[in-house]
Amino acid sequence: xxxxxxxxxxxxxxxxxxxxxxxxxxxxxxxxxxxxxxxxxxxxxxxxxxxxxxxxxxxxxxxxxxxxxxxxxxxxxxxxxxxxxxxxxxxxxxxxxxxxxxxxxxxxxxxxxxxxxxxxxxxxxxxxxxxxxxxxxxxxx
Amino acid sequence: xxxxxxxxxxxxxxxxxxxxxxxxxxxxxxxxxxxxxxxxxxxxxxxxxxxxxxxxxxxxxxxxxxxxxxxxxxxxxxxxxxxxxxxxxxxxxxxxxxxxxxxxxxxxxxxxxxxxxxxxxxxxxxxxxxxxxxxxxxxxxxxxxxxxxxxxxxxxxxxxxxxxxxxxxxxxxxxxxxxxxxxxxxxxxxxxxxxxxxxxxxxxxxxxxxxxxxxxxxxxxxxxxxxxxxxxxxxxxxxxxxxxx
Numbered sequence: 001x002x003x004x005x006x007x008x009x010x011x012x013x014x015x016x017x018x019x020x021x022x023x024x025x026x027x028x029x030x031x032x033x034x035x036x037x038x039x040x041x042x043x044x045x046x047x048x049x050x051x052x053x054x055x056x057x058x059x060x061x062x063x064x065x066x067x068x069x070x071x072x073x074x075x076x077x078x079x080x081x082x083x084x085x086x087x088x089x090x091x092x093x094x095x096x097x098x099x100x101x102x103x104x105x106x107x108x109x110x111x112x113x114x115x116x117x118x119x120x121x122x123x124x125x126x127x128x129x130x131x132x133x134x135x136x137x138x139x140x141x
Numbered sequence: 142x143x144x145x146x147x148x149x150x151x152x153x154x155x156x157x158x159x160x161x162x163x164x165x166x167x168x169x170x171x172x173x174x175x176x177x178x179x180x181x182x183x184x185x186x187x188x189x190x191x192x193x194x195x196x197x198x199x200x201x202x203x204x205x206x207x208x209x210x211x212x213x214x215x216x217x218x219x220x221x222x223x224x225x226x227x228x229x230x231x232x233x234x235x236x237x238x239x240x241x242x243x244x245x246x247x248x249x250x251x252x253x254x255x256x257x258x259x260x261x262x263x264x265x266x267x268x269x270x271x272x273x274x275x276x277x278x279x280x281x282x283x284x285x286x287x288x289x290x291x292x293x294x295x296x297x298x299x300x301x302x303x304x305x306x307x308x309x310x311x312x313x314x315x316x317x318x319x320x321x322x323x324x325x326x327x328x329x330x331x332x333x334x335x336x337x338x339x340x341x342x343x344x345x346x347x348x349x350x351x352x353x354x355x356x357x358x359x360x361x362x363x364x365x366x367x368x369x370x371x372x373x374x375x376x377x378x379x380x381x382x383x384x385x386x
Contacts, residue, residue: 019157020240020248025305032213035352036302043348098349102368109280 042094045087052084096121148172148223149230150181152193155241163241166190167230172223178233179207179218182245195245202358205294209245210234215296215356236299252295255311259319259338264330281326288321288366290359297353297363303346310346311338313353313363320366339374347371 030036055077099121100114147169155163168189170181179197186193197207200219207218212232223231239247297313298304304312319338322328338344347367354364 018242018248020242021155021157021160021163022240023238023305025237025302029302033300033352033355035355036350039348039350039352098368101362101365102372104369104373109278110283 042091045091045094048080048084048087049091052081052088055080092125096125144174144224145172145228148181148227150178150185151230151232152182152185152244153232153234153241154193154244155235157243163234165232170223174224176223177219178209178211178216178221178223178231181223181231182218182233193245194243203292205292208236208294208296208299210236210299215299217294217296217358220358236295238298238301238304239295247295249295251308252293252298252312252314255315256293256318258311259315260330260334261315261318261322263322263325263328264333265328275327277326284326285321285324287361288317288324291317291321291357291361291363292359294358296356296358300352300356302350302352303348307342307346309342311343313347313367314361316344316347316370317361317363317366320370323370335370335374335377338370344370344374 030040097118100116100118103112103117105112105117149167150170151165151167153163154160154166168185170184170189173180179200182193182195182197195207195209195218197218198204199206202217202220205217208215209218210216210233211218211221212226213234215236218233223229233245235241235245235247239249239251242248291314293314295314297317301310301313303310316338319334322330323334328334344367347364349364349368351364354362357363
């Protein structure tokens with residue numbers, strides 16, 4: 001008997017389960033469908049956000065010596081931040097687009113339409129972003 | 142372009158008593174514009190090689206028996222037209238994520254066990270017949286109708302990349318069916334079934350790839366069922382008025 005074939009019940013007989021060939025997922029499974037590739041991009045877009053937070057914490061740590069000793073990071077930090085912003089916006093877009101699918105909000109005999117939920121989610125995102133940006137600008141001033 | 146006279150089907154063959162690995166065997170099949178892959182397999186079985194094994198029954202996308210991979214995509218053999226794969230060859234293989242018993246036939250025991258696990262039937266205390274029927278409004282039926290369209294064809298299991306990593310994951314169709322009964326106004330097992338599908342090996346194993354919904358031949362949306370269950374179980378935990386009905 002070859003190693004690739006399983007035979008859970010051992011010896012053949014009336015009660016023996018048939019031998020089967022197990023499925024093995026190839027390493028390149030995510031290239032098989034466009035949906036898999038988009039899924040991988042969606043999930044990996046969270047990684048630059050994590051990287052950016054590490055860099056941000058480094059910046060905060062460098063502030064310990066006070067404003068006189070602080071040297072802002074070079075232009076590459078700006079470039080990395082732009083990439084991270086793009087990844088964060090893409091991740092946010094994919095997340096909020098799915099809000100209508102995920103949430104079921106009863107309304108009368110039916111539910112709130114999915115499009116309404118998605119629009120409300122994007123609206124909330126814009127308002128919250130504006131509020132946080134306003135607070136940061138106001139705090140900086 | 143003139144239609145070809147024949148098209149080649151490369152069919153996966155596996156004989157558990159002889160083969161170490163599945164292999165592809167090619168057959169030239171007459172091309173007809175209105176033939177589907179299942180018609181081509183039936184022609185092979187009748188005219189070329191009677192030893193080819195596959196499941197089929199209704200030939201009209203209702204029974205869910207003829208799920209297979211056609212050019213690496215999960216399809217119902219009775220819904221995949223040869224004309225959509227011109228000039229060929231068409232590679233026909235068993236569904237992914239299941240052990241292969243023989244040729245295109247998969248071992249579906251694990252799926253049947255998972256299906257039973259979520260109790261896909263109406264659970265409620267029996268009432269006397271004299272109490273009358275359990276009436277539902279069209280709006281109440283609309284809450285679960287799409288999830289009741291599942292034909293258990295297992296294409297969603299074949300498209301789910303979580304299953305080979307977490308073989309005990311109960312999977313898309315079973316959760317969609319659980320959701321179907323959770324949303325049924327006649328069912329009274331909400332908490333019991335919800336505990337099952339929000340516990341181990343259930344909705345939280347899903348990483349929301351979403352391809353289960355993309356491949357469904359009946360436009361059921363199992364990904365929606367899974368994500369809604371995640372959301373509502375979370376709300377049920379955080380909010381005193383959270384629930385499924």
